[in-house]
Amino acid sequence: MDVFATGQHHNPPFVAPANPPILMAHVAAQTKNIQLSTATTLITTTDPVRIAEDYSYVQHLADGRVDLTMGRGNTGPVYPWFGKDIRQGIPLAVENYQLLYRLWHEENVDFSGRFRTPLQGFTATPRPLDDVAPFVWHGSIRSPEIPEQAAFYGDGFFHNNIFWNKEHTERMVDFYRQRYEYYGHGSYDQAIVGLGGQVFIRKNSQDAKREFRPYFDNAPVYGHGPSMEDFTSQTPLTVGSPQEVIERTLSFRDYAGDYQRQLFLMDHAGLPLKTVLEQLDLLGEEVFPVLRKEFDALRPAHVPEAPTHESLVARHKAGKDPIPGGDPDSQAAKDRAKQAEAAQRDHENSK
């Protein structure tokens, strides 16, 4: 297993931490190799100053094994609980992330915005490990502004890919890839894509279906709704043998292209701890080795693997950090120059 990601929640039935770095630090202290991430960090209702400080801190504690995924949240009342307005979800995500980005990339930040108190000459501490901020994924199910944001910064895009039909995931990923190329961070197929997934595995397919059905039928999110068979055909949920899970997961590549991260929703629907641990064993022993081999064999050489702290440090040292909005050679920069020229001409003409 390469990655563990925790959610951030402020309400039952979720038991995820309100501040993920607490759990990440705990796991980091007990592990050596696994990458620690979030799914997701609430960029809308968490103060970006605290995100900058807490995730930098845990990045040091974990020797760089930290990245994070930005999300806007799935629970309406969280906004008012933290003094925010859900109708401002997108502007909050835009302003807060821009501030977070600056806090990680600039030592002294002057800031004034719509959503938090201004800052004058503020320095977020600790500074990111090796002066390289944790890698950021931006997650969204259906708002195209978020893949646009991810592409602008040259960050990753994550689609949870579980509660939606694949056609929708496909469009979001396609849009992100187009915009990533437009902003000049790499070609269409080099954009950094992560997907979610949801599986229940037993050696024998029928055993998996029989055992998971009562949990599915009563699950907090989709219980008492569609049949497990309908939900399986309409969303990426897979209930079956390791081979079925492998085949289904490989099929994600057909609509998302070569992608860099696959997460699975594992601890949910009231599954007992023992069952969840068995699921992790089955994933680790039977599914991941095959998936890793197959995906690696299919991925062309010019398509990067998921970023790690080491790869980001190397990129930083090589002076190849992505420039928000694109470097001067990007189509985006050329279009901006053209627009500025046209505006200048209009200005001259109106004199």
Add this chain to the structure above:
Amino acid sequence: MTDRLTLAVVTAGLSEDSTTTRLGEAIAKAASGVVEQAGQHLDIKVISLRDLAHGLTDMMITHVASPAVQDAIDTVLNADGLVAASPTYKASYSGLFKQFFDVIDESALENLPTVIAATGGSPRHSLVLDTAMRPLLSYLKALVLPLGIYAASEDWGHADLQRRIDRVGASLGTMLLAGSPGGASGSFDADAARPGLRREVKDEFSNVPDFASLLASVGS
């Protein structure tokens, strides 16, 4: 030129031979007569919510539309006109009727010529059109025609019902023609009026603001 127009009939009638469905279809047929007289053709697509009841409930819970529910939503989205028909339950439209409009996008019905129709056991509920159905469809920005039809059980025994149906059908048919590129008997330039009258089916990816403008709208 001729153009094929499409009319969606959304009916929440539940029984096998439902008067609600019958009423909706009769209005569609009357509208179709008017459209064909003008040399155009009207495709009538009946969406029986009874067949979608499970799918609509599933969608409420999971946000995932079954293929049948998605088809129905797309049919309404792409239609040139709508007949929305419900039985009267407890002084309002039925829950099933509301469920369909609950899962449709806020802007899906914008400027869509719409006739409201309801059935009930007693003529005393005739205001359901104006107290329940019209506010709902107005909220969704449909172009709800002033004429609607309420049919009580006893109305099915009077020729007057057909006259009312024909009258509503005529006003709907005229609206449909006014919005069609073929035009309504050349009395005005329908092509020029079209962008205002006909809704544009919005593609949510076609108009994503450039990120720089999003950034410019907040602090930095």
